[in-house]
Amino acid sequence: MVKEIERAGIPVVHICTITPISLTVGANRIVPAVAIPYPLGDPALSKAEEKQQRRKIVLKALDALSTEVSEQTVFDME
8 A cells, every 4th residue: 555655645654563574565764663562562561652752653654744855764763
């Protein structure tokens, strides 16, 4: 689905827990997530820490969305 949306001219960021799968399916902008059962969260964290973690991932995705790419790119969380 990511490829079809991009083909229509709309940039897409794929937030995923298993980046090799995203690379295999051809996603262009990939942002790694936390874990399979909780891609944007971590129940072991406090509410404040989890909110901070989610915000960091979403901000990275927004950064990736505004970045021109010519090939598949994984935007690391560092």
